[in-house]
Amino acid sequence: MRADAKKNFDRLLEVAQDAVAEQGADLSLRDVARRAGVGLGTLYRHFPTREALLEALLRSSFEGLATRADALAMAGPSDQALVAWLRDIIGFTHSHRGVLALMMGAIEDEASALHSSCVTLRSAGARLLARAQREGKARQDLDGTDLFALIAALAWLREQPSAAARADHLFSFVASALLTGGLGGVGLPGSSESSRAGKPFER
Amino acid sequence: MRADAKKNFDRLLEVAQDAVAEQGADLSLRDVARRAGVGLGTLYRHFPTREALLEALLRSSFEGLATRADALAMAGPSDQALVAWLRDIIGFTHSHRGVLALMMGAIEDEASALHSSCVTLRSAGARLLARAQREGKARQDLDGTDLFALIAALAWLREQPSAAARADHLFSFVASALLTGGLGGVGLPGSSESSRAGKPFER
DNA sequence: ACCTGAACACCGTTCAAGT
DNA sequence: ACCTGAACACCGTTCAAGT
Numbered sequence: 437m438r439a440d441a442k443k444n445f446d447r448l449l450e451v452a453q454d455a456v457a458e459q460g461a462d463l464s465l466r467d468v469a470r471r472a473g474v475g476l477g478t479l480y481r482h483f484p485t486r487e488a489l490l491e492a493l494l495r496s497s498f499e500g501l502a503t504r505a506d507a508l509a510m511a512g513p514s515d516q517a518l519v520a521w522l523r524d525i526i527g528f529t530h531s532h533r534g535v536l537a538l539m540m541g542a543i544e545d546e547a548s549a550l551h552s553s554c555v556t557l558r559s560a561g562a563r564l565l566a567r568a569q570r571e572g573k574a575r576q577d578l579d580g581t582d583l584f585a586l587i588a589a590l591a592w593l594r595e596q597p598s599a600a601a602r603a604d605h606l607f608s609f610v611a612s613a614l615l616t617g618g619l620g621g622v623g624l625p626g627s628s629e630s631s632r633a634g635k636p637f638e639r
Numbered sequence: 640m641r642a643d644a645k646k647n648f649d650r651l652l653e654v655a656q657d658a659v660a661e662q663g664a665d666l667s668l669r670d671v672a673r674r675a676g677v678g679l680g681t682l683y684r685h686f687p688t689r690e691a692l693l694e695a696l697l698r699s700s701f702e703g704l705a706t707r708a709d710a711l712a713m714a715g716p717s718d719q720a721l722v723a724w725l726r727d728i729i730g731f732t733h734s735h736r737g738v739l740a741l742m743m744g745a746i747e748d749e750a751s752a753l754h755s756s757c758v759t760l761r762s763a764g765a766r767l768l769a770r771a772q773r774e775g776k777a778r779q780d781l782d783g784t785d786l787f788a789l790i791a792a793l794a795w796l797r798e799q800p801s802a803a804a805r806a807d808h809l810f811s812f813v814a815s816a817l818l819t820g821g822l823g824g825v826g827l828p829g830s831s832e833s834s835r836a837g838k839p840f841e842r
Numbered sequence: 843a844c845c846t847g848a849a850c851a852c853c854g855t856t857c858a859a860g861t
Numbered sequence: 862a863c864c865t866g867a868a869c870a871c872c873g874t875t876c877a878a879g880t
Contacts, residue, residue: 437862438862438863440862440863440864441862441863441864444863444864464852464853464854465853465854465855466852466853466854467853474864474865475864475865475866476854476855476856476865476866477855477856477857477863477864477865477866478863478864478865480855480856481863481864486854537799540799540801540802541799541800541801543801544800544801575812577808577812578812581805582805582808582809582812585796585799585801585802585805585809586809588796588799588802589792589793589795589796589809590792592792592795593788593791593792596740596743596744596788596791597744597747598743598744598746598747598788599743599788599791602784602785602788605780605785606785606788606789606792609778609780609781609785609816610813610816612816613812613813613815613816640843641843641844643843643844643845644843644844644845647844647845667871667872667873668872668873668874669871669872669873670872677845677846678845678846678847679846679847679873679874679875680844680845680846680847680874680875680876681844681845681846683873683874683875684844684845689873
């Protein structure tokens with residue numbers, strides 16, 4: 437890449453980062469080019485689709501979230517690790533409105549520039565979930581795809597202003613359902629789990 | 640209203656109905672006017688905002704859903720009534736993409752034309768929920784606002800193509816969490832409830 | 843009283859012309 | 862190689878002019 441091209445590329449990403457924080461995933465591409473002081477065609481040359489731009493923007497964050505999933509898995513109990521990671525993701529999407537919704541659209545489209553990011557994230561979640569399931573701390577009847585959809589739904593909910601005040605509460609509701617539900621399949625002492633049923637999960 | 644105005648009004652609603660089925664809540668207003676064979680200003684005269692158009696379109700459906708909630712409450716067990724109603728709503732939004740998301744945005748805005756429709760729907764759900772809670776069949780720690788948010792999230796999930804295959808499963812997950820969680824607060828025989836915990840709710 | 847459509851300010855996307 | 866911006870086909874919204 438030529439030096440001037442590289443400069444434009446970096447500048448575009450810099451500006452796009454701000455624009456996503458302000459406008460979410462449906463940021464105006466025209467506006468990005470304008471703010472970067474670059475022709476509209478230059479943006480399209482570097483990032484042929486909106487997905488390509490977001491992918492360049494999110495790749496490192498998502499790798500970080502995947503790494504963090506593994507770190508959490510090493511550090512603590514499987515159920516707490518899973519919930520802590522869910523919180524991290526939803527916190528992340530809070531400053532990246534609509535990104536997870538876009539990923540829901542891209543996850544089955546192998547041609548999408550966001551595809552591999554989606555898969556990375558889903559896999560990291562699936563590993564955490566599987567570990568919790570092996571230990572009997574999570575429902576057996578959900579898989580990584582279900583978890584990804586639940587994350588997306590919770591993130592979407594947090595984006596809705598009218599649900600903002602309830603977001604934590606509803607997160608706890610879903611998290612506790614995720615964690616306390618699987619006791620039928622695995623032989624844990626029923627009492628310790630059922631005494632917890634119905635209570636929102638607490639950090 | 641003059642006869643010609645009435646004709647335009649009806650024609651616009653007729654066309655808008657189709658357009659919503661095809662394009663969801665973000666239907667092109669220009670396209671509606673075009674298809675109705677009417678000037679763009681005429682559409683804005685009758686429906687000054689997008690919400691006003693959707694409200695006119697949805698009012699009777701929502702009144703129907705509220706009535707149905709009460710009918711279900713009379714007809715059967717409170718837990719089954721609640722879940723059947725959730726299914727109805729989510730089924731309805733399936734052919735009205737984005738409407739519930741729009742209502743999430745309008746529910747706290749009293750100036751929105753959709754406000755009263757939101758409240759009607761939320762109240763109907765709140766009544767069903769309260770009845771199930773009185774009978775100890777639903778969690779105590781959720782209210783009508785929480786339920787409305789959960790409905791919206793589930794409806795949103797169903798709109799995502801990649802989650803379509805899991806939509807029923809995830810609905811069951813949430814519904815069972817809603818129904819089996821409240822046993823801590825109310826004095827039901829714990830065994831009958833806990834034997835159900837973890838199983839997806841079944842119609 | 844009601845209707846029309848041009849006008850304005852925005853989009854996303856493409857591509858001929860320039861350096 | 863790379864950049865530019867006009868061009869095209871869309872939006873939502875407003876409003877002067879018509880009947």
